[in-house]
Every structure is written in C-alpha cells, then in structure tokens.
Amino acid sequence: GNTTATPKATEPAKKEFKVGLVTDVGGLNDHSFNFLANKGLEKAVKDLGVTKGVVESKQMTDYETNLSRFAQDKYNLVIAVGFLMQDAVEKVAKDYPDTKFMIIDSSITDRPNVASAMFKTEQCGYLVGVMAGLMEKAPAIPNALGKNTVGLVGGMAIPPVNDYIAGFIQGAKSVNPDININLKYTGKFDDPALGKQTALSQIAAGADIVFHIAGGTGTGVIDAAKEKKVYAIGVDADQNYMAPDTVITSALKGMDVATFDVIKGAMDDKFKSGNVFFDLSNDGVGFATPTKVVPKEVVDKVNDAMKQIKDGKITVSNKMPEGYK
Amino acid sequence: MRTCLEVRDITKSFPGILANDHVNLNVREGEIHAILGENGAGKSTLMKVIYGLYKPDSGSIRLYDQELNFTSPRQAIKAGIGMVHQHFMLIPALTVAENIVLGGEPGRIHYQRKENVEIVCQLAKQYHMDIDPNAKVGDLTVGLQQRVEILKVFYRKAKLLILDEPTAMLTPQEVEELIQVMERLRSQGIPIVFISHKLDEVKRISDRVTVMRAGKTVNTVETKSTTPQELANLMVGREVVLHVSKPPQTPGEAVLEVEDLVVSSGRNEKVKGVSFQVQRGEIFGLAGIDGNGQFELIEAITGLMPCKRGKIRFLGNDITSSTVRHRTKVGIGYIPQDRQLDGLVMDFELKENFVLRDFFKAPFARVGQMKKKPIEDFATRLSEAFDVRPRQIHALARNLSGGNQQKVILAREVSRDPELLIAAQPTRGLDVGAIQFIHNKLLELRAEGKAVLLVSLELEEIMSLSDRIGVIHAGRLMAILPGGQVTREQLGLLMTGVELEKEG
Amino acid sequence: MLWDALTRPDLWAATLAMATPIALPALGGTFSERSGVVNIAMEGIMLIGAFFGVLFSYYTSSAWLGLLGALFMGALVSALFAYVTVNLGADQVIVGMGVNIFAAGLTAFLLNTIFGYGGTPRETPALPNIIIPGLSDIPFAGPILGSQNVVVYLMLILVIASHYFLFHTNLGLRIRAVGENPQAADTAGLNVRRLRYLGVIIGGMLSSLGGVYLALGLLNSFEVNMSGGRGYIALAAMIFGKWTPFGSLGAALLFGFAMALSMVLQGGGVSSNIIQMLPYALTILALTGLVGRSTAPAADGIPYNPNK
Amino acid sequence: MQKTIEGLVTPFVAIVIAVMIGAGVMLGTGHNPLTAYGALFSGAFGSTVNLSNTIANAIPLILSGLGVAIAFKAGLFNIGAEGQYWIGSMAAVWIGYSVKGLSPILHISLSILVAMLAAGLWAGIIPGLAKAFVGAHEVITTMMMSYIAIFLSHYMLENGPMMQQGFTPQSPVILPSATLGKIVERTQLSWGLAIAVVACIIVYWLLYKTTLGYRLRAVGLNSRAANYAGINVPFHLVLALFISGMLAGLAGAVQMLGVQHRLYDSFSSGYGFTAIVVALLANNNPFGVILASIFFAALSTGGQSMQLVSGVPAHLTDVISGIIIFLVATKDIVQMVQKRWRKRQTLASDKEA
C-alpha cells in the first residue's frame, strides 16, 4: 500500500483535515513535480496528520472532473499540480468557493480560495549555470573535454523547463561569456533512452557538463554522463543518489516544501490566496550541496551570486535569451 | 479385388446444411472410381472428411484393414492418402519446388534448395510433366498450377489418390496427359477417386461411378454398363437434355470492332495486335490455352486493363479509352472468369451483388441514396428467374455454392440487356444442369440479336456454342474459323501455335 | 552544419543505438506476421520485457538472468496472445491493442506496488557495453561499430539469423507457408496452430528483447511507458521493410538516423519542434519515393479454423 | 433485435470475467474489490455529474471512433486519428479566437467546418494520395503524419503563432460566440453530444443508405470487384481517408469548442489509439461505436474515482480494460461458456425424456 487510504467518502469529516491531490497527465512517476508534490503531501500526512487523497489524471479532460470530485467530497484543500490545470482550477474554484485550492506553477490571482505556488526556478538555474560556467573555465574540472561546452536537455519548451534554462544561460554567461551552450529538447518527459542518446550526442560534441530539465527522460541524461565519465546537474530534487560521482549538484525546486507549507498554512487558518512566490529568499528554490569535484572557490562564487540575487543586486529574468529556441 | 477404402455412414453437417448424409463409398484396389453429383451434392465435403480436413459427425472410414480416425491431414498423409483439391492448395508466393516439398522437406534444418529442385525435376520427368521448379507458383497458369498440385501428391508417394475436379481448368491436351498419368497409376495398383462434372471423361477412364445427390449416395454402378445420359439423369434426378440445340441464324451488323489491339501487363506484351469483330446475333468463341492473352484481351475490351495501342469500337463509337462505367452504360455485359475475385463482393448480401453494376442508377438509387424496395424487388425477381438457391436475397454471396454464385452474376449481366455480353469461362466447375442453364441463356441472347463473346478453355463448350471461333496463341489471333465445320484437332493445333495451311 | 554532422562518428553510433530498439520489435513483428498473425502488440511486449528485465536483474543481481526472465515473460504474454488469436480466432488487432493497454497498466502498477513512485533501484545491474578490440581502434568505424551495447551486436546477429531462419530453413519455409495460405499448409500436413504459436512467440521474445535493450542495455532502470511508441514505429518499420529481417533493419536504421540527425540539427535557430518532425517526414518521403507498395503475407490477420 | 441482444451478450460476459480477474488482483494486492468496483461504477454513473462527465469523455471517442470505422469499412487502417484530432483542434481553436463578430451559429459552424476540412486534408492528401497512387501503406503514413501533427501543435504553442501573449504555452481562449453550450452545468457535457449523435446517424446513413457508402464498402471488401463495377478505386481510397480524417478532426473541434475552449501544449490526447479499439469492438457499426465509447469513458472516469476511494492505483483499470478487450475480442470464450451451459441444459432435458 504505497497509495492512499481514506475513510469512506460519505462519512462526515470530524476534525480531520482532508487534502486532495490531482496530478497532471504525467502521473506520480514523473520524477518531477507530481512526485515532489506528493512527497510534500505525504510528509503532511506524517507530521500533521492530514488525510490524503490522490488521483492521477489520465487525460486533459480529467482535471476538472477530478478537482470537482474532491470539492464535492468536502476536501478542505485540493492541490492541482501543473500549469496545465489553470483553467480547470479557475472553473472549479468558482463552483466551490468553500474549498481551498492550491495550484503549482501557474498564477491565479482573482480567486480568494486559490493559492498559486510560483517558483523562480530561473534563480536556481542561474546558480547552477554560474557553477557550470566557472567549472568549464580551465582548469577547474577533471576529465574536461576542453571545449568550454555544456549540454542542456529540456523535455519540452514550456515554462517550467524554460525558466531553468533561461536562468542557467544567464548565469553561465555571466561568468564565462564564451561558453557554448548546446541546448536540445527531446519532446518527451518519459523517454530516458532518448534522453541518453541526446546527451551522448552533446558529449560527443564536447559537452562535459550536462544539465537536464526533462523529468524521467533526464535519468537517461545522467546515465550518459556517468557512462562517458563527465558530469551532470540534476533538477527539481537532489538527484545525486542516481550517480554519486556524476551528479555534481542539482537545481532544487521545493515543490514538496511548498506543498507542505501551504497545507500547514491552510490547517492553521493562515491560507493565503493569490501568488505565493518561492525563490531563493525563502528557500523555495536552491541548489544541492555540490560534490567535492566542485572546487571550493567555485562554490564560494556561487554562494556569492546567491547573495547578490537575494539582495536584489542581480535580477534573473525568466525570458529565454535571444538566439535560443 | 480387394477393397482399399471403405466409407460407411458418414454424416457431416454445417450450420443449416447436411452436406453428407449417411454416405457410403467403397473403393477397390487398382480402380479409378468416379464420383458424380451436382454442385453442392457433397462430393468435396466427403473427400475432405476422408482426408482429415473435416471431422465427420458420425460414421467410419477404413483404409485397407486400418480404421481411420483422422483429426488432421497429417495423419491422412502418413496413412498414404494424397489429395488434389478442387480449389488449389498452393502458396502463390513460394516456388514450385517449395510448394511440392512443403511438409516433407528432406534434411533436418537447412532448406536444401538445390536438392529439392533436383527432386522436382526427377519427379516431373518420371510423370512426363514439364515444369520449372524455380518458378513462383503465383506466376503460373492454372494448368501448370494443377500440375504442381498433382506433383505434390506424387512426391508423397500416395497409396490412394483423391482428385477433386482436377480437369476443370485444364486444356484438352493437359487433360489427355493427366488421363495417361492416371492410367499408369492404375496399372501400378494405386486406386484413384476422381471427381468430375464431365461425363465423357468419367465414361472414358473410370471403372466404377458413385453418384451423389443432395448429400446422399444414390448408387454405385460399373461404368461399362452405363451411358452418360443415364449418369446425368441419376445425378440430377430427372431427365436431362445433354445437347444444346443451336438454330441457324444470320448475323447482323458489327457490335464490337477490335483493331490491332496491343495490351501489356507489366513489361510483357500479352496481346500483340489483335483484330476481330463480333456481330449481332452471333456467338463469337475465343479459344486458346490459358495464358495466351485471351483474358487480357477481354479485360482491355471491358476497360479493366489499359490498351497500349489499337482501337476498340462499340456500336460504331470509339471506346478505347472510356471508363469501365461508360462501357457498362452503353451496353457491354461481362461475366469475369474469376467470379469470386472480380465478379462478386463476397461479403455483400446477394441483393447488393445483384446491383453491383447499376447501383448508382434509378430505380436503385436517387440523388445518391440507395432505394431499398426497388433493389430488393429486383433481387427477388432475378433470384426466381435464374433459380438462385437458396432464395435469400439477404444471404452473403460467400455462403453460396459456386454454381449459384455464377447464376447471380449471369442474372445481373443478362438482366441489364446488354448489346454485347462477354462471358469468360461462364461454366467453370458447374454441374451439367447448371451448364445447360447457362448455355441456354447465351443462346437466348443470340436469338434476341445480341452479340456474345465467349472465352473458354473448354473446346467442347466453344465448339457447341460458337458461330465463329477465333483461336488465340501467344497474344496473336491465329485464325477465325466458322464454328460448324472446325474439328477438335484443327483447334488444338492452332492453339499450340501451328499455322493451318491456307485453303483456297 | 549538415555535412559536419554527417561526418561525425557519434551520429552514426547514435543511429545504430536508436535503431536497435526499433529493429528488434520490427523483427519480432516480422516473425509473427510471416506466420499469419497481425501483431500490433510490440509496444506492450516491449514494456513487459523492459519491466521484467529490470525486476529480475534487480532480484537476481544479474543482468543476464534479467534478460532471460524478460524473454520468458515476453514469450508468456505472446503465448497468451497466440492462444486467444490462434486457438480462439479473436481479432488480432483488437487483442494486440488489448495487450498494449494491459502491459502499460500492468508494468506501471507493478512498478508502483513493488518499488514505489521513485523509480527502480539504481543498483540494478545492466547489460555491458562491449568493446571489440581491433574494431574499436579503427578511426571512423571504431566509435560506431567497435563499442556498443551487447544487445546491439545481438540485434545484428539476430537479423542475420532471422533471415537465414525464415528463408533458408525448412521450418522457416513452413512458417511462411502458414502465413501465406494456412489451408494449403494444413493440407500439406503442417500443424498450422503450432507454427503460428512459434511465429508469435519468437516474435514476442524479440520484441521483449527490444524492451530489455531500453531498460538494461541503454539504462538500468524502468520508466512508465518507456517504450515511448517505439513498438508502433517498429510496426511501420516492419511494413516499410516488406516483412523481411533486412528490410526491417534498414527501415529501423533510416528512422534511427533521422532521429539522431534531428538531435544534432537542433539549435540552429529553427524551432526544435520543426526539426523533430524530421524522422517522420523522412519516413513518408522514403516510403512514397523509393519503396512504394509493400504487400503483407497473404493470410496475415486471418484466423484459420479448418472446420469452418 | 435478436442479433443486437446476441451482440451484447458477448461483451457482457467478457466484462464479467474481466471484472472477476481484476477482483483477484485486488485481493492479491490487499484491496477490497467491492469498494473499488462500487467506486468505479458510481464514479462513472453514480450521479448526474459523474454520468455527464462520462458521456462527455465519450464524445471525442465516438467521433474519432467513427472516423476509424469508416476507414476500416473502406479497407483502410487509419492509425493516425490522433494527429487528425490535433489538426482539427488547432483549426477549430484558431477560428474560434481569431474570427470576430460572427453569430454563434455561424462561428461554431465555421470553426467546425474548417477543422473538419483541415483534418480531412491532413489524412486525405499525403496518406490518401500515397496509398492510391504509390501504394504506400496507410499504417505508416497516417502514423507518421500523426507524429508530425503533434509536433506541429507544439510548434504553434511554444512561442509559435498560436501562443497567447504571456506566460504559458497555450492558445487564447475561444470567443464566447464559438463556444458550445453546456447541457449540464458544472460538468463537461456540452451540446457536442448532439453533434456526436448526429454524426453517428449520418455515418450510418452514409455507409448503408447511400451510393457513396456502397462504393466505399465495395472498395473495402473487394477492390477488384469494385473496379469491375465501374468504381474509381483510387479516388475512393483518398475519399475514405479524407472522411475519416474529417471525423477525427470533428472530434478535436467539438472537444475544443465544448470542453477545453483553448489549445494546450500536451503530449497526446490518447483518443487516437482508443478510437481504434472502439471501432473494432463496435465491429465498425456506428451505433456500436457509441456503446464502446461510453464503456471506455466510464472505465476512465470511474477508474480515477476508484483510485481515490479505494486506493487502487488507476493503472489497475488499464489492466482490467486490457483484459476486457482481450475477452470481448475472443468471442469463442463466451461461446464456450454458453455451449457448456446449453449442453447441461440438453442433458437435463434428455434425462426428463
């Protein structure tokens, strides 16, 4: 029983706090936001004693159905994972004003019962970009291919992916203006074989650090780096466990933290509607502790950049720089 | 003489049909035993039961002293039964040699191409059957395919041979060859069960005849002590007129004029400059050995194949490049040689097949909508007029016997009142009753002053019906002869490409 | 840019690597359809192979046992497929789709039940890459042919072996005969059902091997739906290759090449989405321009029941 | 009538057997099958809202299933309904938001018309012509065109011509004048249902009551005989794929105008492949397509409710649907059961005699 266990839906809620989670079509196995949001929810079950219900949507039309099903069943808070659910949340939230909703990666500001968790992943993308940019500058990394090239593998050209990429490029160029950025999209989030081939071709073209923003496809990217003995940067969660010698750091997007926080807030009657931003300043995004491959002075410089962003001295845009498509 | 095969009380039913009803059959060592019966009498079914393809509902079969209990042809083959099937059991995509050795390939794992070709050559030589072992069976003429079927059986060294209508598609020469082979086998003591609708063949080579009617065995008689007429009556259960009577008639103007026609299929020229005319009130017979371009010629006339050169005129108008539809409209009717492949949509209901040519026209359709009532009325009327059995216009064409399928096509084409009817092999595989019916229809058309172009591989049919006979060989028209006077031998020679001496 | 890409050995290495998981199920489909059973279940059987390959590899700590287990499961599911289609005469396309849906559901369900949502364990042993001593040192060909995963070499061997088997052995002749005309084969004394089982099961094992390549050859993990439509592409490759082993390989290579090329060409200013259409467009072009008609085995898809 | 009842017995028995197998799996994995199936059923049909959503989910399946069926009838395996769906969706949405100032009737009709035309051409031109004139196998061409269509939709939305100004890759919302009204509020059930039902009737009429249908079926069953009948076979092959594509495109249009109201950047609707199963299970009968679609829609909506209530993963519904498809296709299993039953009956009556 790794999934849910809720009492019968008809039973009246006593004092229990019920949280429903609707995944997008990627499902809980996506290695990315659905997985992480669910992780936050599970933590809430453990730490806060909430009751949870989880539904994996199979097609676009299921979003509305599933969200309203939770609302009908008098769930206190319903979490919609992913920007694809924006329209559905707007509709259902209007139909069920007494139910609270949280949407991840999308901005809904005109409903008092909707909280939108927005992540400034361009910021953490920037930081790992700085790290990669510095390491590409000789003589920072062992096994360097000497082509001053990094590989970026994106799933699709959609905001949750491109935010990272935009930040990464800005960060890398800020310290290493000549760096070659080899950006490819796989068009899929669930094809690790394709991810691996894509990364292999980048490595063959000289990339010695690959950064993936491609969910399950990305596991293949890390695998390629491991096989070719170059380096990889993980995404969303700390992915070092996948290949400890290969994954030097990960760009973190605290969806589990955000989910947990919003649940906790709602339980304590401190639910805040509108955009809730998660960024470096509130540890909503960040980067995983680098492995010892990354020289100390590089880490220092990254921390420095982090400070500057927090202080507002650097602003990172989530717009893709010119020339990247 | 010892009994070789004994069939007792075999019953086999299909949903709704009792195909074999307590059938008895007794085949002696060293005899050729003919089976006669109308289409659908149950002959093939019985043979398939013996061969293990169908499981009988009841009854028993003994081969010599051994009780047979077949569940598949494998056991029949092992027991020494060989069968040539009415509908060829060949694999067109494979070569002759592959077809012949299939199921009994020499060697263990590797397919021994060279050896197998050699085996087939030997076999062919032994039985005087010329064949190219490396040819693809799909490229062979029907007659050659028949040879492959027979060689297949010889390869297995059968103790008992079943031949289900082996001569239906052979030319007279090929029939002769086959008969010689059969006689040789008989002299070796191998009994043969032989099914045919051709009474003269049966009379000529069989020792005894068993007649089947409606799933039952009617009688078994010594061939010597009977006549074709008696056999026909026994088969049909009533008096049959075996000879067609063709009143003399003067033909009228030309309906179809073909001028220097060239037709090619793929890279080969199949018809190489043919010219002839068909006139009102005549049956023009086109004789030839299968594969000499006669079918390409008529497909070009009906518009199913393009012409490379030459002219086709119909009622004075050039139709060389008209569509099929146009030719149908102006009055060409066509009975294709392969009824199941070209003439019918097997999974359409009969009523839909009855209107295959005119479905788009009033009264069957108006502004693109099919009209149910007129179609059904039409189908019912034709079924009755042409005695299509069963009389169910909603039955699928697939579920009709071959003879009845043919009647559907004939009914459809004749009912359109065509100025010219092209009939290709219209009686192939049909029983005497059905043949007679169709021949009479063709003669009726002739009497009405229509033109008929008859293509047949069967010389008897051509000779008894045609007013004039064109002989085609290798894509060329060898001669056009008056129907009444020509002999079998003359035709036979022309068909093999020997020019007759010019007379006068 | 294009020329530059074409002269890079890694493009061709990627071509081969990408072609392998298409060629194997295409080969599998060829076996099945040559015996007269239309098989669109390759996608599902690949998933079965991928998942059980990982599962067995993890529990036995041997990728080779994983491979064997996957082949066994592929054979098992195919045998079920064969039973329903050959013995019971079910519509092969429907059942094939049923297998695909079933396999996608089953593997995802088992993945989550056994391993949870985080994916399969990292310590699953994978099948090794093989470095062929002499070959891998040759300048251009070395990186392409000299060091690939063992399954890639296996695939190449299997293509040749399949060609030999189908076209130069007695059993191959029999399988083809059954696919062309089962009734004729029956009257020649062949056991139609058994031969169709053979075709379907060999086909299933080959498709399964395609899945094993993805999960244990290329990677060492299973992802939900990781076959990613390759089973359907393999269907196209099989038809494209006119139901022959070398043809299937050729079509798979063409497809793999186009995939690899579209990866390399990305980033030149043209939208990646346009570039990613390349493999599909190229396939249509090649089909209409070069290959044209391809005719299935004559009895492909037609159940055989002698008593009907 | 008898035929219809017999036609329904097989799927029914198949469903019963599959449900029992599913129950076994649930017991084996520690779930309560009664709760789970109860949730599945009530999730699909248990309330007006659920029933409406189930029917709403069936609509695109009905329409694309009809498209696949009509191609099958003409002897063509259109495996690319998915792509034609996307083309239809794109076209409908584009007309839906960009053409202004039309009355609802006009606007909706125009969107639907353009969608059908675009999808029809998508299927008819390349796969159709290639089939008719080069003999290129339609399984390959329609499948490839399907992938191309999906990438085209990504292109349109990811900073492409149809992307709405702003953050997410999605098109603008269609104008109210292009929106199909709801039949039941707070559900996804729109008047697209009427379109689907009318489409079924038209397809039935077309196939069985018109000369066009006669021609298509003749070409599908025996193209040589069709040629002999004076039917232009290549033209009808193209036409069949064109009509087939039009229906899949209509599915997209109805979904966009009735439910989604804008185009999202997504991987696959999943309708294309399900449509194949729907068409085959329905034996290509237009009215059977309705039943089969509702069945799949119910499994899908009910399955998620099952996951919610009983904790049985939704993937298990895939396992069960797979088994059901298996069994429904296997008419003989059901016949075997029936035969055994009949035998027992005759035995009993023999004893009586």
Ligand SMILES: Nc1ncnc2c1ncn2[C@@H]1O[C@H](COP(=O)(O)OP(=O)(O)OP(=O)(O)O)[C@@H](O)[C@H]1O
């Ligand atoms: N597989 C079958 N299914 C249903 N009915 C069949 C089947 N085979 C034969 N029949 C029916 O059984 C009857 C006998 O057919 P059979 O083929 O034995 O006739 P036949 O004597 O060989 O005829 P012909 O002279 O045309 O070859 C026919 O009514 C036929 O329609």
Ligand SMILES: Nc1ncnc2c1ncn2[C@@H]1O[C@H](COP(=O)(O)OP(=O)(O)OP(=O)(O)O)[C@@H](O)[C@H]1O
């Ligand atoms: N499923 C079926 N149901 C009913 N009748 C069938 C079925 N399958 C075959 N038949 C009929 O059974 C008969 C036996 O088949 P067979 O192949 O021996 O043909 P036939 O009657 O001898 O035909 P022909 O005269 O063309 O040689 C055929 O008449 C055929 O139409």
Ligand SMILES: [Mg+2]
């Ligand atoms: Mg017969």
Ligand SMILES: [Mg+2]
């Ligand atoms: Mg016959």
